[in-house]
Amino acid sequence: MRFSSRSAQQLALAAGLLGFASLTACNKDGGDYAKTKSGIEYKIFKKVGNGYERREIGPDGDPTYKDRVGKFLLGNMRYTTGKDSVLQNTRRDVGLPVPLPLQELKQKGAPDEALSLLQPGDSGVFRFQVDSLIKPKSGQPVPPFLRRGGNVVMMYVATTPKLITQEEAQAMQPELQKRAMAAQMKQRMASPEYAKQMQEQKDAQAKAMAAPEVVAQLKSDDAVLQDYIKKNNLTVKKTPSGIYYQVLKAGTGATPKAGQTVSVNYNGTLLSGKQFDSSEKTGKPIEFPIGQGAVIPGWDEGIALLNKGTRAILLIPSPLAYGARGAGADIPANAPLKFEVELVDVQ
Known part of the structure; x- marks a missing residue:
């Protein structure tokens, strides 16, 4: 989904595929929502001991926010529809607090204004009317699932007591992206479409390997490899x-x-x-998801043994490497290959 403000879009991207019981409990037990002048309904809680207490904010927002502009909160976020269908959840899909940008408020009524109400260590529950996030004049229709979900988007945020700088936030991005990609792969692998695709891929490979010319090449290559093994x-x-x-x-x-991302150091020779x-x-090592056809079949099978x-x-x-087509000027057609490999990491 796309929010009307650019900073809100960035927020959603930073959160990855965006809960937590404490905030849900606060939402149920914290009394009525307060409301900003721009229409955001909210409940803000500060942590006191092992529990939370409601924190009130004046009608003009948090006067200390100006001191936080340009920095980042660290927090876990969850977006849901009004009927609790989860849209995004950083704790589940990223597994650690993500940087949340604190920017000058050029537009009210969006998630970036909601973040401006939070001090480090606060937790908050925010309720947005969908029409306030997706402006009718933008030409973007409201997705039907949001209409069915009560025409409301809920945002739950639990922050840490620490603010970080832009440089610190940027330093976190490679790890966050890596975790988000792993979550996407896990979600993809759980789908029926993925299982069907993988089976079709296996069937196609088995059919190709059974072709008479490939069987003959495998037999020829095996004799060459056995001779190489003996001489060295x-x-x-053997698989x-x-x-x-x-x-x-x-x-x-x-x-x-299958589906996990591996990091491999390697040296490839004829x-x-x-x-x-x-x-x-x-x-640096090469990284790829194993068993997904991202590398030659011999690597998908061979690295998985280690x-x-x-x-x-x-x-x-060669039929499990680059086959009859070879690869560029360095790997001729029908060339068996040798790789010295080190499986550095499995994510």
Whole structure:
């Protein structure tokens, strides 16, 4: 959903795929809503000991807000419809407090004004009429699910006692984005459409691997790989698909599951020893969701065999690498490949 103010849009983005029982209890037990001049209904609570007490705010807002402009609250947020259907929830989907921007109020009645009422450590419940967030003149229709949800959007916020700077907020973004992407992947994997897509992908790969020319290439590559293994005195295991692997240093972490994002250091060479790629070129591990077709099939299968922290050699027949098409000028057609890999992290 898109709010009418740009800062409100930024707020929703910062929160990721946006609860918490304490605020729900406050909402039920905190008495009537107060109301800003712009029409936001709210209840603000400050923490006292192990509980919360209602904090009153004057009709002109919090006079101390000017001292917080340009900084960020840290907080967990939840948006729901008026009938409690969850729209966004940072605690569930990001797992840590997110930076909430405190900006000059150029437009009243939106979530950025609601945040201006909160002091660090406060919690709040805010109720917006949908028509005040999505202006009729904007040309954007109100989504039917919001109409059905009571034409109301609820915003619950629980903040920490700490304000942070813009630099500190920016430093948090890589971790927040990583967590949000993991949550999106988890949600996607739970859908029937995903299961169908993955099955179709497996069926297509199995059909391709059963083609006579591919079967013949696998047999030819296997002879080449066995000769390489013998000449280099490797101690390997073989998977049913034809991948050979040798663990150089065993890790102690978990093995990755489909959909999890892994970080891998690697050095890729032809069997001749000619390097064609390496993570050293970028100075950091490559990251990708495993089992999603984001890398060659030999990596999706081979990396999934390793524990976090493991260093290993993967010998991959060409049909599970770049096949008859090769890759650029460095990887010829039908080339078996060798990778030295290290599974650095599993997220």
